[in-house]
Amino acid sequence: QKEVEQDPGPLSVPEGAIVSLNCTYSNSAFQYFMWYRQYSRKGPELLMYTYSSGNKEDGRFTAQVDKSSKYISLFIRDSQPSDSATYLCAPRSTGFQKLVFGTGTRLLVSP
């Protein structure tokens, strides 16, 4: 079993839709959860992160973690064509532990 799993997509939605991107993980030691966004032909960039369980909101983006079910979500409200990218989840444990990334979900937002 992979440590982090993501549906590769693509997920195609119309502009203005609410988008839900999800990850599952297997390592209980993960304590904080990062989301990276990667545009085509570019490197990933940190979008947001949340520590432990609960929600964190940043503008149109909300990150949600359910540690009991080992499930991570990123919600995008009022999606825009500029949100079209690949979204990678990256759970982290503290200390010098292996860095892992999900394979990413490709999102396409059509005008």
Place this chain on the structure above:
Amino acid sequence: DAGITQSPRYKITETGRQVTLMCHQTWSHSYMFWYRQDLGHGLRLIYYSAAADITDKGEVPDGYVVSRSKTENFPLTLESATRSQTSVYFCASSLVFPGQNVDSPLHFGNGTRLTVT
């Protein structure tokens, strides 16, 4: 401009040739990383470095060599390229090891797309 730059952006080489991918960062970050990104596998860590002259293996180090004589540079060498090394390679840096501080994320370059024929 400040940031992390990779060169070349695109490279085609033949099987068996040696090729070096360059990475330069201007932040004076201690940590630097090399990843490869492949469909179905996502980002996989090849090597990382904690400081000049300190390097360590990641998840998929075989066939690669790194060096770090200066803090700002972290070249990746494929000693004898194979077709399985066709991939997109990303260099990244961070101030501290990402697990040590949640406010120290990885900063990625824009990648080198390598094709081995």
